[in-house]
Every structure is written in C-alpha cells, then in structure tokens.
Amino acid sequence: MTYTAQMIETYPxxxxxxxxxxxxxxxxxSNCAQTCTACADACLSEPADELPRLARCIRDNLDCAxxxxxxxxxxxxxxxxxxxxxHAQVRAALxxxxxxxxxxxxxxxxxxxxxxxxxxxxETQQALESLLPKLEPKGQGPRQPSQAAPQQGG
Amino acid sequence: MTYTAQMIETYPxxxxxxxxxxxxxxxxxSNCAQTCTACADACLSEPADELPRLARCIRDNLDCAxxxxxxxxxxxxxxxxxxxxxHAQVRAALxxxxxxxxxxxxxxxxxxxxxxxxxxxxETQQALESLLPKLEPKGQGPRQPSQAAPQQGG
Amino acid sequence: MTYTAQMIETYPxxxxxxxxxxxxxxxxxSNCAQTCTACADACLSEPADELPRLARCIRDNLDCAxxxxxxxxxxxxxxxxxxxxxHAQVRAALxxxxxxxxxxxxxxxxxxxxxxxxxxxxETQQALESLLPKLEPKGQGPRQPSQAAPQQGG
Amino acid sequence: MTYTAQMIETYPxxxxxxxxxxxxxxxxxSNCAQTCTACADACLSEPADELPRLARCIRDNLDCAxxxxxxxxxxxxxxxxxxxxxHAQVRAALxxxxxxxxxxxxxxxxxxxxxxxxxxxxETQQALESLLPKLEPKGQGPRQPSQAAPQQGG
Numbered sequence: 001m002t003y004t005a006q007m008i009e010t011y012p013x014x015x016x017x018x019x020x021x022x023x024x025x026x027x028x029x030s031n032c033a034q035t036c037t038a039c040a041d042a043c044l045s046e047p048a049d050e051l052p053r054l055a056r057c058i059r060d061n062l063d064c065a066x067x068x069x070x071x072x073x074x075x076x077x078x079x080x081x082x083x084x085x086x087h088a089q090v091r092a093a094l095x096x097x098x099x100x101x102x103x104x105x106x107x108x109x110x111x112x113x114x115x116x117x118x119x120x121x122x123e124t125q126q127a128l129e130s131l132l133p134k135l136e137p138k139g140q141g142p143r144q145p146s147q148a149a150p151q152q153g154g
Numbered sequence: 155m156t157y158t159a160q161m162i163e164t165y166p167x168x169x170x171x172x173x174x175x176x177x178x179x180x181x182x183x184s185n186c187a188q189t190c191t192a193c194a195d196a197c198l199s200e201p202a203d204e205l206p207r208l209a210r211c212i213r214d215n216l217d218c219a220x221x222x223x224x225x226x227x228x229x230x231x232x233x234x235x236x237x238x239x240x241h242a243q244v245r246a247a248l249x250x251x252x253x254x255x256x257x258x259x260x261x262x263x264x265x266x267x268x269x270x271x272x273x274x275x276x277e278t279q280q281a282l283e284s285l286l287p288k289l290e291p292k293g294q295g296p297r298q299p300s301q302a303a304p305q306q307g308g
Numbered sequence: 309m310t311y312t313a314q315m316i317e318t319y320p321x322x323x324x325x326x327x328x329x330x331x332x333x334x335x336x337x338s339n340c341a342q343t344c345t346a347c348a349d350a351c352l353s354e355p356a357d358e359l360p361r362l363a364r365c366i367r368d369n370l371d372c373a374x375x376x377x378x379x380x381x382x383x384x385x386x387x388x389x390x391x392x393x394x395h396a397q398v399r400a401a402l403x404x405x406x407x408x409x410x411x412x413x414x415x416x417x418x419x420x421x422x423x424x425x426x427x428x429x430x431e432t433q434q435a436l437e438s439l440l441p442k443l444e445p446k447g448q449g450p451r452q453p454s455q456a457a458p459q460q461g462g
Numbered sequence: 463m464t465y466t467a468q469m470i471e472t473y474p475x476x477x478x479x480x481x482x483x484x485x486x487x488x489x490x491x492s493n494c495a496q497t498c499t500a501c502a503d504a505c506l507s508e509p510a511d512e513l514p515r516l517a518r519c520i521r522d523n524l525d526c527a528x529x530x531x532x533x534x535x536x537x538x539x540x541x542x543x544x545x546x547x548x549h550a551q552v553r554a555a556l557x558x559x560x561x562x563x564x565x566x567x568x569x570x571x572x573x574x575x576x577x578x579x580x581x582x583x584x585e586t587q588q589a590l591e592s593l594l595p596k597l598e599p600k601g602q603g604p605r606q607p608s609q610a611a612p613q614q615g616g
Contacts, residue, residue, distance in 0.1 A: 371535075411542075
C-alpha cells in the first residue's frame with residue numbers, strides 16, 4: 001500500500017469516493033507531473049536540428065506538469081469538499097493530459113522519452129475520465145455553513 | 155509597466171489576446187495566490203477557539219493558491235497555444251476564486267485578513283469572468299502540426 | 309499598499325522581520341517567478357537557429373520560477389516560524405536568481421525578454437541578499453513545543 | 463521500473479549521478495510532498511479540541527510539500543546542470559523534511575496520519591542525506607558557456 005492509500009485510510013472523517021480509485025488517480029497525477037517535467041528537460045537536450053520541432057511539446061509538458069501537480073493536491077484534500085471546484089480542476093487535468101499526450105505521441109517514434117511520457121499522460125487521462133462522473137456536482141444546495149464541525153464536511 | 159506587461163510586449167511572436175487585459179489577469183492571479191497562502195497561515199495563528207471554524211476557509215485558501223499559481227503559469231505561456239486547455243484551467247480558477255471568496259467573506263467581519271483575501275478573490279474572479287469568453291475554443295480544426303515553426307503558433 | 313503588505317499588517321501575531329522589507333522580498337519573488345515562466349516560453353518561440361543556444365537559459369528559467377514560487381510561499385507563512393528552514397530556502401533562491409540572472413544576461417543584447425528577466429532576477433537576488441543575514445538561525449535551543457498557542461509562534 | 467527511472471534511462475545525454483539513487487530520491491520527494499499535503503488536510507479535520515495544537519504541524523506540512531515538489535522538479539532536470547543550485551535546493555529539502563518529520567513525530571502516537579507522514583519525511587531525509595555529498599559543487603570554474611551544445615551539458 002502506497003503512502004497515498006495509507007493517508008486516505010487514516011483521514012479522520014469520511015471520504016465518499018472509492019478509496020482505491022482515488023489513490024490510483026492521485027498517484028497517476030503525481031507520476032505524470034514528474035514524467036512531464038523530465039520530458040520537457042529531455043527535449044531541451046535533443047540535438048539542435050531536432051529541438052525546434054519539440055518547442056510545442058515542451059510547452060505542453062510544462063502545462064501538464066503544473067496542472068497535474070495542482071490537481072493531485074486538490075484531490076488530496078477532503079476537508080470542506082467542494083464538488084464544483086474539484087470537478088472543474090479535474091476537467092482541466094483531463095484536457096492537459098490529452099493535449100500533452102497528443103503532443104508527445106507525435107514524437108514517440110523518434111524520442112523514447114516522448115513515447116514514455118505519452119503513455120503516462122494516456123494512463124492519467126483514462127484514470128481521470130473514470131473519476132470525473134463520480135465528482136459531478138449534484139443538484140445539492142449550497143455547502144453547509146462552515147460552522148459545522150470540519151470533520152463532518154469530508 | 156510591470157514585468158508581466160513587459161514580458162508580453164517582448165514575446166517574439168503574436169499574442170492574440172488584449173495585452174493589457176492579459177497582464178492584468180496574470181497579475182491578479184499571482185497576487186491572489188500570495189494572499190490566499192498568507193490567509194491560510196493567518197487563520198492558523200488565530201486563537202484556539204476560533205481556529206476550528208476556519209478549517210474550511212484554510213482548505214479553500216490552499217486550493218485557490220495552488221490553482222491561481224498554475225493558471226498564471228498557463229496564461230504566461232503562448233507557444234503552441236491550446237484554447238481548450240487554457241479555457242478549462244481558467245474555468246477552474248474562476249470556481250476556485252468564487253469558492254474561496256465565499257469562504258473568506260463569511261469571516262470578513264471578524265478577521266481582517268479574510269476580508270482582504272475575499273477582496274483579492276473577488277477581483278480575480280471578475281478579471282477571469284471578463285477573460286473567459288475571449289478564450290472560447292472556436293469550432294476550429296485541430297491544432298496545426300507541431301512541425302510548423304513554433305514562433306508562428308503564438 | 310499591496311495585498312502582500314496588507315496581509316502582513318493583519319497577521320494576528322507578531323512578525324519579527326521588518327514588514328516593509330518582507331513584503332518587498334515576497335513581491336520580488338512572485339514577480340521573478342512570473343517573469344522566468346514567461347521568459348522560458350518566449351525563448352521557446354525564438355527562431356529555430358536561435359533556440360538551441362537558449363536551452364540552458366530555459367532550464368534555468370524553469371528552476372528559478374519553481375524556486376521563487378516556493379520561497380515566496382515559505383516567506384508568506386509565519387506560524388511556527390523555523391529559522392533554519394527559511395534560511396536554507398532563501399539561500400536556494402539566492403542561488404537560483406544568480407544562476408538564472410547570469411544565463412539571461414548572456415542573451416540580453418539579442419533578446420529583450422532575457423534582458424528584462426535578467427533585471428528581475430538581479431533585483432530579487434539583491435532583495436534576498438539583504439534579507440538573508442536577518443534570517444540567520446540564532447544559537448537558540450530547539451523550537452518551543454507545539455503545545456504553545458500557535459499565535460505566539462510568529 | 464517506474465516512469466521516473468525510465469525517464470532517466472532515456473535522457474538523451476549523460477547524467478553523472480547514479481541513476482537508481484537519483485530515481486529513488488525523486489520518487490521519495492514526490493511521495494513526501496503528497497503525504498504532507500494530505501497530512502495538513504487530515505489535521506484540519508481533527509476535532510476542535512485537537513486542532514490548535516496541530517497548527518504548527520500543518521504549517522510545516524505545507525512548507526515541506528512545496529519544497530519537496532520543487533526539489534523533485536530541480537532533480538528531474540539535467541540540461542545545463544548547475545551544482546551550486548541543486549546543492550542549495552537539496553539542502554533546503556533536507557531541512558524541510560527534518561522540521562516536518564519532527565513536527566509530525568510529536569503527534570505520531572495520537573494521529574495515524576502524522577505517524578505515516580513522519581515516516582515519509584524520515585525516509586526522504588535519509589535519501590537526501592545520502593545524495594547531498596555527491597552534489598557538492600567542485601572547485602570547478604564557471605559553467606561552460608551556453609553556446610556549447612545543450613546535449614553535452616547533462
């Protein structure tokens with residue numbers, strides 16, 4: 001069991017999402033962020049005649065790394081859960097992994113790091129696609145007032 | 155002219171968004187991120203009998219700080235611009251500033267730092283609301299292949 | 309008065325550093341992070357024959373952006389202040405702004421965005437150099453036990 | 463083999479550090495960042511009478527999460543390697559994992575999430591302590607001029 005899963009199990013209030021799936025998505029996002037950071041740097045060290053066509057791929061790597069890191073953090077917080085915010089950020093991560101996966105795939109046959117990064121993006125995209133409908137903000141009223149004990153807001 | 159505006163002016167390709175508005179949004183996001191980080195910490199130093207009702211506010215501050223920082227970075231990149239990704243991330247920031255602004259506003263009369271943070275969130279929310287329709291992905295086809303010179307992809 | 313300064317003034321416990329200087333350093337770090345993110349992207353959009361010699365500059369921009377963002381966050385927190393941690397992170401930021409300032413300066417005569425970014429790095433470096441000695445961990449004993457009220461740990 | 467290790471193996475230039483150790487350190491930092499983010503949030507959901515004594519622990523968690531994320535990114539970049547910068551940032555991460563490990567350990571017997579987080583911090587601290595001497599900036603002259611092909615700067 002990873003630390004991610006252990007932290008979910010020891011959270012002092014209830015988490016309504018499936019614990020295993022949540023841990024898997026958070027770990028996929030963390031791994032994808034690292035892979036994208038590394039892929040951007042690997043692209044920068046490609047030979048001079050290769051580098052220009054990798055410019056967009058680098059940019060997409062940087063966006064995807066930032067967005068996956070932030071989304072992993074949002075999904076790691078459960079206190080005062082806000083469905084609309086989580087849903088919107090997960091949608092942004094879905095788009096970022098799709099965009100970056102497409103960019104890296106274009107270079108997968110010439111650059112191994114792009115092939116691996118495309119794979120990390122696709123896996124994360126699929127994990128997010130499966131999670132997204134479970135985050136749908138319900139037709140619920142506004143969040144409970146924050147005077148409610150925070151441990152009941154999970 | 156802030157550095158943000160100067161960097162937009164010296165970008166070596168075209169940026170289709172209004173330069174002044176873009177600089178204003180990026181600066182609002184950066185300021186909002188710092189304010190939220192500071193507000194989370196100020197809440198942590200409130201007296202013991204106040205702290206529990208600030209738990210959700212702290213959580214919303216942390217999300218808003220992370221999301222605003224990432225959104226400022228995405229909006230600071232113009233190479234190989236991807237409308238769908240930018241649009242999705244700006245929508246997430248809109249939701250984050252709304253959620254955090256609401257949370258802080260609940261405590262604005264008792265905590266000055268929450269009052270100021272609510273103001274920073276509202277300003278950023280309004281700046282993002284004005285920007286969002288201009289980012290709408292058009293019914294355009296897929297992005298140009300990345301073999302195109304990157305300096306034409308702005 | 310910027311939001312940064314206002315948040316320092318409304319922090320509910322004591323902050324021992326000079327408030328104006330602290331606000332100036334935090335704002336310099338936030339601005340520098342944004343400028344470095346924008347400079348990395350501007351480099352990526354330079355013509356194909358220019359791009360390869362900018363590879364290291366881009367890398368230094370990315371490091372400097374990440375490190376300045378993190379250092380701004382650390383300096384925005386005052387609860388349970390830990391001198392050794394703050395000192396170490398500020399030293400890392402000093403090195404990052406020096407490294408990136410040197411890299412950008414090499415290209416200042418050919419690329420306006422590098423000239424501006426070098427200036428942002430130098431200003432931040434100077435602000436950090438002035439702050440650093442005031443953060444020196446004193447020969448103090450260990451931090452007070454955390455049972456102490458947090459609002460006294462500022 | 464994790465993605466981290468695969469990305470190191472497919473980097474197009476030489477990386478002088480031991481590849482397995484480097485991958486282990488980067489993964490430890492990523493895991494530690496996630497654990498600290500989750501621990502801060504778990505603390506926020508503890509009962510009202512527990513929360514005040516966790517304020518410093520939350521603050522240390524937030525610093526440690528930010529610093530570990532940034533350090534993982536710096537160690538994931540190899541283009542134009544700068545020993546002084548890497549060394550300084552790894553030292554900051556060493557201090558952050560020590561500070562946060564100490565804080566969480568104080569609460570390890572009452573809060574399972576603090577016990578797990580202390581363990582993640584200790585493991586990361588040890589991995590960084592073992593890496594640090596290998597990063598020592600040598601009495602080398604200045605970095606090669608950036609006109610050198612970037613793929614030789616690994």
